[in-house]
Amino acid sequence: MKKKLILEEVKKIESKYCDLVWYARSSSKHDSIPGVLENRTRIEEAYPAEVAKLKSKTDSDWAHGFNSGMLAGMRYVMDLFTEGKEEAEDLFPDLDS
Numbered sequence: 758m759k760k761k762l763i764l765e766e767v768k769k770i771e772s773k774y775c776d777l778v779w780y781a782r783s784s785s786k787h788d789s790i791p792g793v794l795e796n797r798t799r800i801e802e803a804y805p806a807e808v809a810k811l812k813s814k815t816d817s818d819w820a821h822g823f824n825s826g827m828l829a830g831m832r833y834v835m836d837l838f839t840e841g842k843e844e845a846e847d848l849f850p851d852l853d854s
Contacts, residue, residue: 771831777824
């Protein structure tokens with residue numbers, strides 16, 4: 758697989774986990790802020806199983822930790838390709854959402 762295709766696939770996964778980390782950090786009390794409710798709804802529709810785990814009383818901590826780890830890992834891989842090893846290590850873990 759060529760580097761460009763690998764980066765495109767990694768970016769898709771990074772986007773998913775960025776959404777899920779953002780969702781876990783969001784709250785319905787912020788739904789009055791423009792765009793928040795729409796974004797929460799979009800994520801709920803796109804990833805229903807993952808959102809259910811984030812809402813679970815028993816699985817939420819594990820799910821959020823997994824999602825955060827995936828987000829950091831995918832960003833590290835992207836940074837390795839685009840910025841180089843030293844910069845990737847300086848940025849890791851990048852969990853901004």
